Amino acid sequence: MKSTTYIKINAQQPDQEAIQRAAHFIRQGELVAFPTETVYGLGADALNEQAVEKIFIAKGRPATQALLIHVSSIAQVYQLAADIPRPAQLLMEAFWPGPLSLILPAGKLVPSIVRAGKATVGFRMPAHPVARAFIDAAGALAAPSANLYGRPSPTSADHVRQDLHGRIAAVLDAGQTGTGMESTVLDLCARPYRVLRRGGVSVEEVERLLEQNLLVHMPDQQAAYHLKVKILLASDSEEMKQCLQQYSQQGKVGLVSYDDRTPITGAGVIHYRLDLYGEENLVYTILRNAEEQHLNTLVFAPLPEALSGRAVAVADRIRRAAGLSL
Numbered sequence: 001m002k003s004t005t006y007i008k009i010n011a012q013q014p015d016q017e018a019i020q021r022a023a024h025f026i027r028q029g030e031l032v033a034f035p036t037e038t039v040y041g042l043g044a045d046a047l048n049e050q051a052v053e054k055i056f057i058a059k060g061r062p063a064t065q066a067l068l069i070h071v072s073s074i075a076q077v078y079q080l081a082a083d084i085p086r087p088a089q090l091l092m093e094a095f096w097p098g099p100l101s102l103i104l105p106a107g108k109l110v111p112s113i114v115r116a117g118k119a120t121v122g123f124r125m126p127a128h129p130v131a132r133a134f135i136d137a138a139g140a141l142a143a144p145s146a147n148l149y150g151r152p153s154p155t156s157a158d159h160v161r162q163d164l165h166g167r168i169a170a171v172l173d174a175g176q177t178g179t180g181m182e183s184t185v186l187d188l189c190a191r192p193y194r195v196l197r198r199g200g201v202s203v204e205e206v207e208r209l210l211e212q213n214l215l216v217h218m219p220d221q222q223a224a225y226h227l228k229v230k231i232l233l234a235s236d237s238e239e240m241k242q243c244l245q246q247y248s249q250q251g252k253v254g255l256v257s258y259d260d261r262t263p264i265t266g267a268g269v270i271h272y273r274l275d276l277y278g279e280e281n282l283v284y285t286i287l288r289n290a291e292e293q294h295l296n297t298l299v300f301a302p303l304p305e306a307l308s309g310r311a312v313a314v315a316d317r318i319r320r321a322a323g324l325s326l
Helices: 016-027 049-059 074-080 086-095 129-138 157-164 203-210 237-248 283-292 310-322
Strands: 005-008 032-034 041-045 068-070 100-105 120-124 170-173 184-187 194-197 230-233 253-257 269-273 297-300
Touching: 005 016, 016 032, 016 041, 016 129, 016 170, 032 129, 032 157, 041 049, 041 129, 074 120, 086 100, 086 203, 157 170, 157 283, 184 203, 230 237, 230 310, 237 253, 237 297, 269 283, 283 297, 283 310, 297 310
Parallel strands: 005 170, 032 170, 068 120, 100 184, 230 297, 253 269, 253 297
Antiparallel strands: 032 041, 100 120, 184 194
């Protein structure tokens, strides 16, 4: 087990000494976790194959899953992509820096391990001041989320510590991240253009800008996270009540609801509130809190039928956590 260095840094006014300490680890071929406006990322020099390989080892991530390249300027995309079509330019101008990742043809400089042997690679320009300063100092970073493979994405440095302490060289600790919602991933090499992951930029926003419909990839409904808590999504209120009654006899139970009204569920049920349309996606925080509170079961209330905008992406994370509903 290696020693992990924690570097405290101001989220809005990054200290250059701290940035340079973290960048030094990157130049040495090491891994550094860093905050973005979505979740914490785990960065390595995007052009260093040996460093990028450490990402897969630290996370336990399959090498068949390509990595996104995080940049701090559009000029870096021009250096690393083989082609940037006009729609990509429009999207970068409209949504960068921000939570939109674009899949483009990969240039010759991008190592095969970053793109999982494919001819394409994804690019994102984060908006977080620390991330921008860090990439300015260290260069383009290959970076997935800074968690063990299959765990909920980390929204704080403490979440990174829980998963990766002793596995990576350093953590740029800027406290809690902003939205807690990963970037939207849009494949511009597919026809029609394809949304591979819903995220911080809504499908509707992209469709309005491009003036065309997108094909939205539907994730499978198997449970996507490795958790010590049983996660369930009720299909209606009656099923929710039956579930709470049944599982409260087996251990501690939590309920996640979506408005200010607290359902009458009986004593002993721990309540969490989740604003589907809020600026923050608290799904990952709630999942980790449920583990820390040693819940046996966490039940998500039935989702509203009509959802739009970022609420669709939040609902997607809930379904992924629960797998198939009850």
